[in-house]
Structure formats: C-alpha cells, structure tokens
Amino acid sequence: MSTHLSPNRRQLLLQGAALGATASGLLLPQHVLAQSSKIRVGFMLPYTGTFAQLGVAIENGVRMAINEQGGKLAGREIEWFKVDDESEPSKAIENANKLVQRDKVDVLIGTVHSGVQMGIHRVARESGVLNLIPNAGVHVATRAQCAPNVFRTSFSNSQPTTALGEAMVKRGHKKAVWITWKYAAGEEAFEGFRDSYTKAGGTIIKELGLPFPNVEFQALLTEIAALKPDAVACFFAGGGAAKFMKDYAAAGLKDKIPLYGSGFLTEGVLDAAGPAAEGVLSTLHYGDGIETKRNQEFRLNYAKTFKMQPDVYAVQGYDTGLLLVQGANAVKGDLSKKADLYKAMEGAVIDSPRGKWTMSKAHNPVQDIYLRQVVGKENKVIGVAAKALSDSGAGCRL
DSSP, rough: OOOOOOHHHHHHHHHHHHEEEEETHHHHHHHHHHHHHHHHEEEHHHHSSHHHHHHHHHHHHHHHHHHHHSBBBBBOOOEEEEEEOTOOGGGGHHHHHIIISOOOEEEOOOOOOOOHHHHHHHHHHHOOEEEEEOOOOOGGTTTTTTTTTEEEESOOOHHHHHHHHHHHHTTTTOOEEEEEEEEEHHHHHHHHHHHHHHHTTOEEEEEEEEEETOOOOOOHHHHHHHHOOOOOEEOOHHHHHHHHHHHHHHTTTTTHHHEEGGGGGGGTHHHHHHHGEEEEEEEEETTTTSSSHHHHHHHHHHHHSSSSSSOOEEEEEHHHHHHHHHHHHHTTTOOTOOHHHHHHHHHHHOOTTTTTTEETTTSSSSEEEEEEEEEEEEEEEEEEEEEOOOOOOOEEEE
C-alpha cells in the first residue's frame, strides 16, 4: 500500500532526512551520520529445501570476498541480516519487505529461484534499494524491467545455451533434440540454444518437455531413441538433472547419442549422478578446472575456510562480494551517493575465479562461457565456447 504525502509534509520529511540531530542538539549532515553507522546488508536466499546448499554457497562466497577486505566495506563495519526465502514465490514480496522495511538494509543480496527473484525485483524497483542478484537468471530482470539499482553477477538463463549451439555444430552434431522442464528457466534456456544452434546451421528435429519438477523421463527417452538425432541438448538442474543423466544411461542412449546441456546439468550433482555423468558436455561461465592462479587460490582458500569444495554458486556469491566492495570503495563507504555508486559498479572489472568479466549496460555479466566435459568428479574445461558473451538486454532502457 502506498501513502501519498502532501507537498509540505514531503518537504519536511526530506529536510528531516537531510539533517540528523545528535544528543547534544547539534545538527550534522546526513553523510557524517551515515559514515559512523554500520552498512546493513541483507541476504534473501534459500536456506531450506531443494536449493538450500546453493544459498549457503552464495553466502559463503559473499562473506569470503568481504573477509578479504578485513570484514568491512570501505572501512565501515557491516551488520548482516538473513531471510530464508524457501524458494517460495508466493512469499517473495513479504520476505523482501522484511529486509527493506523492517531491517532497513542498504543492500539486498538475492536470490536463486527466478520466481522469487521477481518478487524481490518488484520491491527493489519500488523502494530503490540496491539489489545484487547472485544467481536467478530470469531474463526480464536485465531486459524489459532493468533498473538502475539492480545488478546481476551470475548469468541470464539463455547465456550458457547461447554458447552451446555453435559448439555442438562444430563437433559435427547437425540434428538435435531439445528436452527440458516446461517452465520459465527451461523456456529461456531454449531461446539461447535455438538461436545459436540454427544460426550455426543445426536443425532442431524435436522439442520435448515435461512439467517442472516432474522426473518421469522414460517415455521421452523412448521417443529420443526412435528419432535418432546426432545429439541431445537439455536444461535440467539439481536432483532432476542427476536422475535425467542416470535414466539416459539406463535407456542405453549414453554411448549412442552424445548428451549436451546448459552447465547446470552437471553442476553440483556429479556424486549423485555417478558414472552416468561421465563424458557429458556442457557450457557454463565456470568450471572446476580453470587452470589459472586466481581460480586455484580461490578454490584452496574456500576449501580451507568452509571445509567443502566451491561450485559455480560459490563463485557467483564471491563475485557479488567483489562488486559490492568495488562500489563501496568508489564512494568511500557512503552508499547514499547512489549515482556514483551505480556508475562505479557499471564500470567495474571483476577479477573473478571464472576469469575477468565486466558489466553490460543492462547490468548483466559480459563473460566467457566454457565448454566442459565430465571427467571423474570434475567439470573439466576443454575450451572456450564463447568469448565475452553478453545477453541481449532486449527492451532495457537505462
């Protein structure tokens, strides 16, 4: 519910906000008061349910980046707030408002699930709070509904698959079947694959789908066997991805029809999928085996700190922290200088474990997408599928 203020009342509030009263009755400029207080940072992430480990990895990454700066932002202490979004879109606006209205956060970091992100997005656009998206790839957030105060540090849903199409054609696979869950992320991932694969000269002979999060793949695998494509391309993630790879192998397709996917197919599920994942090819903006000093140091430090191996979600969280650090440094910790803060973040070059990346005009990463192959328990990088790939940003007016 919005409250309409009279011009006189609004002017009084603005004047009151510009000045702060000390206990002695002296008035100080707002930035002096702001500098003496803590920066309030809120996490709205899944801490329970299917995506719980993703939420933990993202928070770990953010904290690691800021701990490397002595645990402060431009010398200012941080007060942390957390809300479990439960990957539940129906609670998204209420949960985001807990952080924005109740906790008065300066920065809202979230989230994983694209449906929940849309609730955060609405609150961010209405309130003006700085929102850093560490995962959710929903297109509209950096396309038609882009906003000056919303920055994504991960990917758009079509970015990994935009690199997949050409890579498949180059490997001689000119007839493909596409299969995914029928929901927003699957549809947006298909957009990237369709556009790149057909442009490279490939033909999609069939699109197959099933409702999210259904994992009854058998009938569709039988259809794939009958169609005899050169390869299969897909978008699945989490437990459903592990089951798809296992069912694909059990149906006898693994050694006959090469399987490709958006990198989330094999991310964080190699233990669960077991031998069925061996040899599967995917495209993503990160891979365990990026052989750079930056990535090796990151992986070692993360493992030492959190007693677990990092994945793409940890990297995205880490890069969210790096972006926030760059922005805060540029305004010497005064996040109320929004124009200067946003300009610094728009011009940021992030020295990431995934490789250096920059921010597009629509506030989505411009980044390399790697071709990876599962070798044992590793998503081994075997090449770069696309250099400095940018999302289209279609419809964005900033």
